[in-house]
Amino acid sequence: MRAAPTILHLDMDAFYASVEQASKPSLRGKAVIVGGLGPRGVVATASYEARRFGVHSAMPTAQARRLCPNGAYLIPRFSLYRAVSDVVMALLRELSPLVEPLSLDEAFVDLEAGGAAFDAEAALETGQMLRAAIQAATGLSASVGLAGSKMLAKVASEEAKPDGLLLIEPGTERALLAPMSVRTLPGVGPATGEHLRRAGITTVGELAEAGEDELVRMVGRSHGVGLYRMALGLDDRPVVAERDAKSVSVEDTFDVDLHDRVRIRNEVQRLADRCVQRLRGSGHSGRTIVLKVRRYDFSTLTRSETLRGPTDDPAVVREAAARLLEAVDTTGGVRLLGVGVTGLADYTQEDLFAQSMAAEAAADTAASGGAAESDVAEEVDGRGGAGESGAPGGSAGPGGPLEAPEGALTSVTPETVPERRWPAGSDVLHAVYGPGWVQGSGVGRVTVRFERPGSPPGRVRTFRVEDPELEPSDPLPLVGKTAPDARAEPPASGAA
DNA sequence: TCTGGGGTCCTCACCCTC
DNA sequence: TCTGGAGGGTGAGGACCC
Numbered sequence: 001m002r003a004a005p006t007i008l009h010l011d012m013d014a015f016y017a018s019v020e021q022a023s024k025p026s027l028r029g030k031a032v033i034v035g036g037l038g039p040r041g042v043v044a045t046a047s048y049e050a051r052r053f054g055v056h057s058a059m060p061t062a063q064a065r066r067l068c069p070n071g072a073y074l075i076p077r078f079s080l081y082r083a084v085s086d087v088v089m090a091l092l093r094e095l096s097p098l099v100e101p102l103s104l105d106e107a108f109v110d111l112e113a114g115g116a117a118f119d120a121e122a123a124l125e126t127g128q129m130l131r132a133a134i135q136a137a138t139g140l141s142a143s144v145g146l147a148g149s150k151m152l153a154k155v156a157s158e159e160a161k162p163d164g165l166l167l168i169e170p171g172t173e174r175a176l177l178a179p180m181s182v183r184t185l186p187g188v189g190p191a192t193g194e195h196l197r198r199a200g201i202t203t204v205g206e207l208a209e210a211g212e213d214e215l216v217r218m219v220g221r222s223h224g225v226g227l228y229r230m231a232l233g234l235d236d237r238p239v240v241a242e243r244d245a246k247s248v249s250v251e252d253t254f255d256v257d258l259h260d261r262v263r264i265r266n267e268v269q270r271l272a273d274r275c276v277q278r279l280r281g282s283g284h285s286g287r288t289i290v291l292k293v294r295r296y297d298f299s300t301l302t303r304s305e306t307l308r309g310p311t312d313d314p315a316v317v318r319e320a321a322a323r324l325l326e327a328v329d330t331t332g333g334v335r336l337l338g339v340g341v342t343g344l345a346d347y348t349q350e351d352l353f354a355q356s357m358a359a360e361a362a363a364d365t366a367a368s369g370g371a372a373e374s375d376v377a378e379e380v381d382g383r384g385g386a387g388e389s390g391a392p393g394g395s396a397g398p399g400g401p402l403e404a405p406e407g408a409l410t411s412v413t414p415e416t417v418p419e420r421r422w423p424a425g426s427d428v429l430h431a432v433y434g435p436g437w438v439q440g441s442g443v444g445r446v447t448v449r450f451e452r453p454g455s456p457p458g459r460v461r462t463f464r465v466e467d468p469e470l471e472p473s474d475p476l477p478l479v480g481k482t483a484p485d486a487r488a489e490p491p492a493s494g495a496a
Numbered sequence: 497t498c499t500g501g502g503g504t505c506c507t508c509a510c511c512c513t514c
Numbered sequence: 515t516c517t518g519g520a521g522g523g524t525g526a527g528g529a530c531c532c
Contacts, residue, residue: 221507246503252500253500
């Protein structure tokens with residue numbers, strides 16, 4: 001148990017929405033909702049202004065629109081968020097080498113390991129300086145929690161939101177936690193929360209009173225023991241700087257359910273290719289291929305197959321995914337398909353190749369007659385490529401709303417005339433009016449607001465969607481809004 | 497128009513081996 | 515020889531998190 005409150009949890013406030021407000025001056029102080037804009041999209045982040053209308057993350061976008069019809073609904077621009085996140089994480093790493101990012105907008109820092117703080121007073125000072133540095137570097141507000149453990153630091157930052165700082169003094173943990181909802185604790189979601197509620201347990205204090213044995217009986221060994229310790233404020237998990245990925249996956253939810261088996265097969269092949277791309281991008285190969293299918297009724301099933309060795313060969317993954325699909329009944333329609341790879345290894349393609357060759361040679365010398373199944377590639381060989389023609393529309397296809405490309409898309413119509421699409425929130429550059437962002441589009445028109453992070457709110461102009469003077473562009477970098485020194489490290493690449 | 501995407505971890509069932 | 519466990523690998527699903 002750590003005595004000094006030197007674990008820091010940083011949480012950027014309404015991160016995606018705040019970045020959008022910082023980069024689009026006309027949206028400051030307005031309800032901004034970032035998420036999937038398709039018929040099945042959900043809210044990723046809502047600005048605090050939008051939250052007043054009851055909009056929150058994970059809510060269907062359609063429902064959000066009903067609650068907050070005048071909000072600005074934007075697609076996420078992950079490349080910009082990543083760039084801003086890099087700036088923030090770099091500031092954290094100045095404090096300590098032990099930084100554990102949880103997502104683009106959240107991280108733990110072990111201040112003691114970095115010598116940044118050994119006691120409460122120094123920790124508070126460090127936290128305040130950090131918030132100021134983030135504000136200066138990005139123009140965004142962040143909340144900071146300080147405590148002796150990760151769990152408590154996270155609780156503290158949650159309590160401090162928005163734009164605040166809270167330190168939990170050692171010795172005060174149990175009293176602070178006792179009246180809080182069990183849902184405050186990490187690992188207690190809707191299901192466990194409801195389970196506990198039915199047993200009459202709604203607060204952390206009641207959880208502690210229930211005792212370890214009772215909790216183990218209710219929610220199982222591992223979870224029960226963990227919950228009980230958390231309820232007592234005990235958490236000795238260290239801050240871990242490097243975490244190895246354990247799986248890579250891609251999935252798509254379709255705007256309308258797919259019924260056509262050929263189309264479903266084609267989508268699975270496409271997802272397998274995307275998955276392998278990601279797998280290779282991360283420098284991994286993997287052994288277990290997983291197919292995920294969510295049916296029309298939202299029931300979800302997974303099917304998996306473990307190969308003899310790790311692979312990053314698209315043909316191998318495609319074939320395995322196709323085999324798995326054959327065992328799945330898709331009558332009634334599917335709304336989501338996914339392909340993943342687990343059991344990751346650090347093999348590069350060359351390693352794998354060498355491994356296969358070695359295995360083959362070994363098989364040969366062992367004179368094992370026919371089957372020679374030691375080569376991973378052999379496993380695939382069963383069937384010819386299922387993915388042939390298929391709808392080209394599919395390849396430009398729905399794409400997960402959150403994965404939606406950040407610029408304007410070009411899709412291909414049956415006549416193969418490129419049709420330009422302008423998702424709300426995406427960046428554009430006009431030959432005459434300069435940089436702007438898409439406020440909306442429809443009936444052959446696209447409305448663009450011309451403004452940039454440092455400018456006053458800009459004016460709106462409407463163009464034909466195929467206007468040659470208008471083109472998609474990269475996001476402009478955010479700069480510290482108070483910093484006149486606008487040279488500050490451009491977080492985003494490209495952009496004028 | 498209810499319910500995204502990318503992960504992690506845990507549990508349980510089943511099979512196989514020792 | 516039969517049987518019961520232990521324990522690992524695999525497959526499936528659920529809960530949770532951001």
